[in-house]
Amino acid sequence: xRHGVLILPDRRWSQARAKWVRAExxxxxHAWVYDHLMWRWLxxxxxxxxVPTLAAAAAATSKIRLGTMVASPAFRHPVTFAKDLxxxxxxxxxxxICGLGAGNGAxxxxxxxxxxxxxxxxxxxxxxxxxxxxRLLSATETSYRGAHFSAHEVSMHPGCVxxxxxxxxxxxxxQRSMRLAAKYADIWVxxxxxxxxxxxxxxxxxxxxxxxxSALDQACxxxxxxxxxxxxxxxxxxxxxxxxxxxxxxxxxxxxFEDIGFxxxxxxxxxxxFPYQGSEKILERISPH
Numbered sequence: 185x186r187h188g189v190l191i192l193p194d195r196r197w198s199q200a201r202a203k204w205v206r207a208e209x210x211x212x213x214h215a216w217v218y219d220h221l222m223w224r225w226l227x228x229x230x231x232x233x234x235v236p237t238l239a240a241a242a243a244a245t246s247k248i249r250l251g252t253m254v255a256s257p258a259f260r261h262p263v264t265f266a267k268d269l270x271x272x273x274x275x276x277x278x279x280x281i282c283g284l285g286a287g288n289g290a291x292x293x294x295x296x297x298x299x300x301x302x303x304x305x306x307x308x309x310x311x312x313x314x315x316x317x318x319r320l321l322s323a324t325e326t327s328y329r330g331a332h333f334s335a336h337e338v339s340m341h342p343g344c345v346x347x348x349x350x351x352x353x354x355x356x357x358x359q360r361s362m363r364l365a366a367k368y369a370d371i372w373v374x375x376x377x378x379x380x381x382x383x384x385x386x387x388x389x390x391x392x393x394x395x396x397x398s399a400l401d402q403a404c405x406x407x408x409x410x411x412x413x414x415x416x417x418x419x420x421x422x423x424x425x426x427x428x429x430x431x432x433x434x435x436x437x438x439x440x441f442e443d444i445g446f447x448x449x450x451x452x453x454x455x456x457x458f459p460y461q462g463s464e465k466i467l468e469r470i471s472p473h
Contacts, residue, residue, distance in 0.1 A: 185449060189453050190217065190421075190451070191215060192218060200237070208245045208248040217237050238276075263316075274345055287306070351370035362400055373418075386440065386441075417446070418450070
């Protein structure tokens with residue numbers, strides 16, 4: 185089981201840098217940042233951009249993998265985003281993971297002055313977003329015309345450090361997004377229950393997670409892909425609660441998730457206040473090192 189940590193971009197870099205460096209020192213396999221223009225409970229609080237944050241984190245670290253959790257077409261275009269990712273992969277010497285998700289039609293859409301897309305249109309837009317981002321990162325030149333995104337003779341020299349491209353971590357819960365994960369993803373991502381329900385303790389989340397894992401296996405089978413080639417990541421702290429209450433609960437949850445088939449577990453860096461309130465001392469106790 186690989187363990188990772190998500191660090192909110194809610195502090196100036198003079199303060200935030202220490203967390204990213206410490207995440208590497210503690211032995212976490214990967215560190216993530218939310219990719220939003222503004223976010224839920226911190227909508228009126230400090231919030232910094234994901235790409236510059238990851239660039240700074242890449243320069244401050246040397247081993248830990250770094251990723252977006254997750255970028256969406258709400259305010260990203262595949263052409264400009266692919267250029268940013270290529271630069272991040274270069275700065276990090278091949279440590280970037282491209283986390284992708286459809287978005288939820290909330291604050292990012294409103295910030296861009298767009299009306300929320302109906303579910304079917306959102307899914308179609310996300311499919312194009314993933315397909316075109318894949319093409320751009322895999323080829324030296326790309327032209328593409330879709331219903332939602334286009335590209336014309338986009339040059340991607342010198343290309344990604346990682347070959348054939350930066351790995352994709354794709355958040356998927358429905359059948360259509362599961363098919364996308366089976367086709368394009370290196371890592372599948374789940375947060376448990378989608379929407380805005382009440383959080384569930386990690387033990388009570390297991391039936392849902394098992395069902396999602398089974399659906400992912402079926403999507404892989406339908407695509408002719410060996411399911412074992414796709415890593416499975418569970419992000420906790422939002423819809424899945426109780427994981428970081430103690431070192432014991434973390435070990436218990438990690439074992440349960442691994443037993444049902446997950447390869448990666450991500451927690452949120454504890455904050456002094458809501459959301460994700462907790463003690464940073466717990467990180468020392470659960471350190472992979």
